[in-house]
Amino acid sequence: MLSIPISQQMAIGIDIGGTNTVFGIVDHRGEINYRGAITTNKHEKIEDYIEELYQAILPSLNQFGSDKLVRGIGIGAPNGNYYSGEIEYAPNLRWPGKIPLVKLIQERFNLPSALTNDANAAAVGEMTYGAAKGMKDFIMITLGTGVGSGIVVNGEMVYGHDGFAGELGHTIIIPGGRKHWSTGFEGSLEAYASATGVRLTAIELLEKDKNKPSLLRHYDLDEIDSRLVYDCAIQGDEIAIETYRFTGDVLGKALANFVMFSSPEAIILFGGLCNAGNFIFQPAKRSMEANLLPIYRNKVQIMPSELKESDAAVLGASALVWELK
Amino acid sequence: MLSIPISQQMAIGIDIGGTNTVFGIVDHRGEINYRGAITTNKHEKIEDYIEELYQAILPSLNQFGSDKLVRGIGIGAPNGNYYSGEIEYAPNLRWPGKIPLVKLIQERFNLPSALTNDANAAAVGEMTYGAAKGMKDFIMITLGTGVGSGIVVNGEMVYGHDGFAGELGHTIIIPGGRKHWSTGFEGSLEAYASATGVRLTAIELLEKDKNKPSLLRHYDLDEIDSRLVYDCAIQGDEIAIETYRFTGDVLGKALANFVMFSSPEAIILFGGLCNAGNFIFQPAKRSMEANLLPIYRNKVQIMPSELKESDAAVLGASALVWELK
Structure with a gap:
């Protein structure tokens, strides 16, 4: 060989x-x-x-x-x-x-x-x-139907003692927060920063301020998904933009906690929600930095995957x- | 050599x-x-x-x-x-x-x-x-004046890309919670699971229910520290016991998040707060298990350090x- x-x-x-x-x-x-x-x-x-x-x-x-x-x-x-x-x-x-x-x-x-x-x-x-070529310490977060993660430390995958390390989507970011449809956990990252999470956030915002106009109101609630919210956000729709801002904010809080764990060089985001680009990246970055100790600030890159989905x-x-x- | x-x-x-x-x-x-x-x-x-x-x-x-x-x-x-x-x-x-x-x-x-x-x-x-001899994946948490941590993955210390990994005391467990006296963060682990945190929790509980009798009321507020709270807890004082129960509960929530990160074989606790023994270990264990995905449950040992302080x-x-x- x-x-x-x-x-x-x-x-x-x-x-x-x-x-x-x-x-x-x-x-x-x-x-x-x-x-x-x-x-x-x-x-x-x-x-x-x-x-x-x-x-x-x-x-x-x-x-x-x-x-x-x-x-x-x-x-x-x-x-x-x-x-x-x-x-x-x-x-x-x-x-x-x-x-x-x-x-x-x-x-x-x-x-x-x-x-x-x-x-x-x-x-x-x-x-x-891809994007992490040559990196020894990074965290990959997949933002799709669910939230998955893979962690690399000292150039090696973190599998943990039993092979199950890296379920960051199920870490609790907002205790007592939104109940997860499958695990029953309250306030886990996946309850917010997944496609389902974005959909639920948009519906909550529409219901919270019923008089606020929004392009999303032209659709049945069943039709609202993360893609539609993005389409409305690029048209300047405030509730759609706020949906991704809130999602990015929760994500950024989670990322700050992850950074204080393994101090990675970069966090690489992958999956459908990344298509929302700066609607989610910017608030995520802002919220991550605000929740980091000074020694970690302005050091960690948040970057999109370089692999074709x-x-x-x-x-x-x-x-x-x-x-x- | x-x-x-x-x-x-x-x-x-x-x-x-x-x-x-x-x-x-x-x-x-x-x-x-x-x-x-x-x-x-x-x-x-x-x-x-x-x-x-x-x-x-x-x-x-x-x-x-x-x-x-x-x-x-x-x-x-x-x-x-x-x-x-x-x-x-x-x-x-x-x-x-x-x-x-x-x-x-x-x-x-x-x-x-x-x-x-x-x-x-x-x-x-x-x-x-000490207690982690032969372990390849474990997390050490020091519960003293502050909360420190050291993480081992695949048999190696996690230093991160810049040498600063493992500041788990500063991860946010209760967003919007107690303000940290030094970092200004709201709801970080250290704000609760440190000696200062225990002292503040005891004072909060004394003030919250002013009519509830407690041995702690025989002391000036200045005199209340984690050691005194422990001394009262072993005498069966309800507010003192509740102080450590609450501390353990917050700690357990944090530990659950850490476990879903690196899936360690054990979490080793060290430092002054460990002297409270099961007043803190039991609620920490209970709360950790309750916040873990089923695949992690009943696998992770929480154990005290084996090194003399x-x-x-x-x-x-x-x-x-x-x-x-």
Whole structure:
């Protein structure tokens, strides 16, 4: 293996989502040479799912000559545990309990494999190919349907003693605050800084000041989502702008706490909410700085991910391969 | 150096406090062979302070024969920066600005040296000689006059990109809560879970329910401190017990957030407030568990330090030496 230069080596990245499993063959610079997808929850037996995945990836493997080396497989999956190689009780997958995914994949593909959750994979991807290249200390926050996170300290992913570190979306930022629809926690970051959180904030603001005009009032409450709020914000709608300002403010408070934990060089934001750009970045930055001790101020960059959103999951998963020992 | 077995090697530990500088010569198991102290702020020039320190330590060095090796010097100091080797703007030391302490110490002693802040030193000490021996992921919280912290991830201290990681006492737990007497922050952990915090909570509770009898009412407000509150708590005083229950509750909320960051095996508590034992440990544990995602529950130990309080600072400082590369 060592005789083949890194430029000729490839990594398979597999991202297992609740609906689709997407994969790609990626070189060391983050170019995706081959892409594909299968449906995740078609098969009752996990072995049948793995077999379909194998058959889908095989043609792309056969295209490489002996001058190339496929070095391994990286997998991002909900509740993926890096240490055990198992998916543990993922609520949106049909296979119950603990799934020994790395074991099954290694047996079928005969390639070294590694697994982690989606947000950790995103952080490894950012460190390998993206905005965090060369950084030894940074935090990645994914602001999508939920809020995920991946933390890098001393150049290494923080997995914790059990593989579950980095659930920053569930840290409590406003005790007694908004109740989370799924965990039941009151005031967790995810209750505010997720797509659902933005939607709920917009609805609260519309109801709080019923006489204030807003473009959002032209829509049914069901139609209000983070994208629509953004569309209204760029048209200057005050309630829409205030929605993102409030979201950024809560996010910034959370970021300040995170900075005082690991003092990262940068915080990299990823996911749908980042499309709101400075509507969320500016208040987040302002609120973070206001809540930091002076020794941390004006040191930590808040920056958007440099990975294309559609590729990031596969890239992140593939990046695990280069870390394989 | 490598020819002398570790059992014959010694480390100098120096703890620089606002009033006294204490030091000790420590073996690899944490036995202190020699102790001493000088006054910290006697000399206007830092060089004179270092010279006095050198002259104070020299006799103990001379007692060792050539079969022993003094491997280096570890220093714990307020605002000590591991990376730069400087004490940066320490409010309670008389030397202004940045003090290049490691450089000065190395020049005078001709021994490799390392510096960090007191709380980080405590964590390294606990990992080397105490309750965290063999642990790769833990968090040390010092509950004293202030609240300090040292974080270990993957078996390494978390210093962050600039050396200032781990100021968990200043994370905001109750936004808009009690104003911190020094930082001005509202609702930081230190405003509650420090000796001053306990004192303020007791006074608040006494004033809130003026008709409730309490042993604490036999004292002037000036006399109320965390020790007195403990003394009253063991006598069954309700307000005193409630003071520690509330303190533990806030601490537990903070600990839950920290656990969801780095998923440590244990949280080790150190410092004066730990003397309150289960008056603070039990509510802290209960509140931590209640604020954790299910995947973290009943996994994280909260345990007291195993280092004697009077030795811990010197032991922690000396432990830095064994980590020297």
